[in-house]
Amino acid sequence: MSGGERCAGTARRYRDRNDTFIEIMEARQEQEHLVAIQEQCLQKLESLRQCGDKLLKEAKEAKELISNFDISPKEHDAAQMVKRAELERKEANKKEVEVKILQEEYTQLQRRKHHLLHRVQRDAVYRDFMQQALKLTRFEDEASLAGHLENLLRIREQLCEKQRLAEEQVDMQRKALLTFNSQHRLMLLQCSNQLSQLHHKLDRAQPEMEHWETKWKHIQGTAAKETLLLGLIKMAALNLYELTGGDVDGEKGVPLSDTDTQLDKLKMFMQDHKDIVRLYQGSSHRNDEEKNTLTLTQH
Incomplete structure (x- = not known):
């Protein structure tokens, strides 16, 4: 494993731990938000129950009035009361539907809450670690420490990327060196073949060279004799x-x-x-x- 891969693996482990801590903080914030929403839903459900009970009571009273009184000149007022009771009944049904929807949302929020609580309990070791680490640093809260760790991880990733690029450059240079060595060996082989051919030509030219050397020595000897004879002739003259x-x-x-x-x-x-x-x-x-x-x- 190369240095870049080791660096990347370490960075991933640190990032996973930091991401887990960030998820814990987000889960805690989401849990607090869900608790607030839950309280609002409970208040709204209670208000809807009270409103529904009131509407049912009014509708019941309206029905009793209609059944106890005969049609009179005040029939018009009674009809309006019935109509009002019908509207209130529809409104109550609508509220009941809203209550069911809110109950379903409340159930989903409860499930989400249990899931987040499970995650918080599961990752409590990281939270404890961050709290202990926070005491050893100059940061005021866990979010600042997490942000600092995130910056360090980003810098580490940049350094790992530079190291990876440097290793790729080294690999390219190594391949270029291997190619150069191969070409160098090929050139040496060609030069060796040429040298062998030249040695062969030299071996073939050696007898002829010896012949001409012998002839040259004879010419030099003859020239020396003629030079001596010429000197004698000059002295005699x-x-x-x-x-x-x-x-x-x-x-x-x-x-x-x-x-x-x-x-x-x-x-x-x-x-x-x-x-x-x-x-x-x-x-x-x-x-x-x-x-x-x-x-x-x-x-």
């Missing part, structure tokens, strides 16, 4: 350039890193020496021919 009298300092000198210019200078140097050797070889060949000619001439 620089040495040859310096051996040919090339200058690496000054304004007309070739920079150390300008291997292409150094090679061009070496090429020009070798071409010049080649031309010189060719000229030397041509001059030597002509001298040999001249020597051979002179020798032949002398012989």
